[in-house]
Amino acid sequence: MEKILQYLKLNGEQLDADIAKALGLPLERVRTELRGLSAKGDVMMCFVTRFHGQKKTEGWSCRVAGFPPPPAPGRKPGPPKT
Numbered sequence: 001m002e003k004i005l006q007y008l009k010l011n012g013e014q015l016d017a018d019i020a021k022a023l024g025l026p027l028e029r030v031r032t033e034l035r036g037l038s039a040k041g042d043v044m045m046c047f048v049t050r051f052h053g054q055k056k057t058e059g060w061s062c063r064v065a066g067f068p069p070p071p072a073p074g075r076k077p078g079p080p081k082t
Contacts, residue, residue, distance in 0.1 A: 001033045001076040005042060005064065015048070034062055043067055 007019060014022075020030040037043040048061045 001037055005037060008062060008064045013061060016060040016062060034060060054082050
């Protein structure tokens, strides 16, 4: 479990299949360990469906709990200047 948690801390939000490929672990083992990390509150997960052209990819998007993703680049709305 610690190996997956460290990977997510270093690389940010990742799909379960990408984690399995990067760490050289079977996908089912990664999913089992992610369920355990999620139950402890260490990892946030959500089911996602992504499309690349006509190809549909389903998986779990995972990130470390308490580490929100960085803000998107560009201007942000703010209070009007007076």
